[in-house]
Amino acid sequence: MNHILADVIQQMKAATDREIGLIDVDGNVVADSNQEQTGTKLPKLARVVSLSEGGAVHFSGKTVRPLSTFANGFDYAVFVDGEDEMADSLCAMAQVTLNCAKVFYEEKHDKASFVKNIITDNILPGDIYIRAKELHFPADQNYVVFLVRQNGSADIAAVDVLLSLFPDRQQDFVISISETDVALVKAVTPETEQAELLELAETIEDSLKSQLYLKTTIGIGTVAEHLRELADSYKEAQIAIDVGKVFDTEKTIITYENLGIGRLIYQLPTTLCEIFLAEVFKKNSIDTLDQETLFTINKFFENNLNVSETSRKLFVHRNTLVYRLEKIKKLTGLDLREFDHAIIFKVALMVKKYLASRDSKMF
Numbered sequence: 001m002n003h004i005l006a007d008v009i010q011q012m013k014a015a016t017d018r019e020i021g022l023i024d025v026d027g028n029v030v031a032d033s034n035q036e037q038t039g040t041k042l043p044k045l046a047r048v049v050s051l052s053e054g055g056a057v058h059f060s061g062k063t064v065r066p067l068s069t070f071a072n073g074f075d076y077a078v079f080v081d082g083e084d085e086m087a088d089s090l091c092a093m094a095q096v097t098l099n100c101a102k103v104f105y106e107e108k109h110d111k112a113s114f115v116k117n118i119i120t121d122n123i124l125p126g127d128i129y130i131r132a133k134e135l136h137f138p139a140d141q142n143y144v145v146f147l148v149r150q151n152g153s154a155d156i157a158a159v160d161v162l163l164s165l166f167p168d169r170q171q172d173f174v175i176s177i178s179e180t181d182v183a184l185v186k187a188v189t190p191e192t193e194q195a196e197l198l199e200l201a202e203t204i205e206d207s208l209k210s211q212l213y214l215k216t217t218i219g220i221g222t223v224a225e226h227l228r229e230l231a232d233s234y235k236e237a238q239i240a241i242d243v244g245k246v247f248d249t250e251k252t253i254i255t256y257e258n259l260g261i262g263r264l265i266y267q268l269p270t271t272l273c274e275i276f277l278a279e280v281f282k283k284n285s286i287d288t289l290d291q292e293t294l295f296t297i298n299k300f301f302e303n304n305l306n307v308s309e310t311s312r313k314l315f316v317h318r319n320t321l322v323y324r325l326e327k328i329k330k331l332t333g334l335d336l337r338e339f340d341h342a343i344i345f346k347v348a349l350m351v352k353k354y355l356a357s358r359d360s361k362m363f
Helices: 002-015 043-051 085-109 112-117 125-134 159-166 194-212 228-247 263-268 268-278 292-303 307-314 318-332 337-360
Strands: 021-022 028-033 057-060 062-066 077-081 144-152 173-175 181-188 215-220 254-257
Touching: 002 021, 002 028, 002 077, 021 173, 028 263, 028 307, 043 057, 043 062, 043 077, 043 318, 062 085, 062 181, 077 112, 085 307, 112 125, 112 181, 112 228, 125 228, 144 159, 144 228, 159 181, 181 228, 181 254, 181 307, 181 318, 194 215, 194 228, 194 254, 194 263, 215 228, 228 263, 228 292, 228 337, 292 307, 307 318
Parallel strands: 215 254
Antiparallel strands: 021 028, 021 077, 057 062, 062 077, 144 181, 144 215, 173 181
């Protein structure tokens, strides 16, 4: 931005013989109509401005005014030589002109930074409204956050691929979060449905795979109906990926809304999970069940507790499956043919899976 503001000051130089300059918050002269002064320091002038209430200040033969900013304090201030009425007028005009140039630059280049600050909680809630107004950013536009995580090798060109897919820089924002993570903050309408979001995620996945040979996992948050809800949508996209890695290992696109009970289990303390397993499996630990038995149980759940359909899918006689279910009942005390018992067992399996994933992270 400095070079933009410096160009404005040089253009103003032709209209007056007074020196016009610009300092930053530390008092560095970042631009001056007398180019020899650029790079010098005026720390006392910066301190006087920081203590002022935002109007014109006279100090050491200069008139100075801060440029507008969304944060407390100031980031730039313009000064003019002299403390007379002419200096006041010139400084006021320079302030207006430089503010316009600053706002224009920020509208063009800083919206993405603003959005990144929101989703990463690097801006105070009260400042969101002020900054949005300065950037002419619609506060009530609906957005959804897609978090694209590159698995294995990462490629910085992933950002360029997403920018080419979503070229509207005023509506959609592609933000690099880390070496592996890229967030897409996508403008949507109130009528946008889950199916459309999944299609977009599939397009992203296919493009990164075909152009960069990247394997990705994509988490989708819920619709944010206001800027202040963007951070929630981003966190939900993160949770979708993390929970998906535990309970839906085969999926590469996971939506927060479809996480179901896995989302609740993921947020439970491990001590509670261990107590739950101990209470459910009083007769024998869940670890006493062999892989064949667990496979049978999962197939039984997949087929909605239907004995006939499950036996057909397992290619076993109906009586064989009933025998296996009776064996499970003797070992665990739970009859999976009863809906309530089946729910308890299903949750227990998920809790066990969650604890196993937590143990693997420790090593």
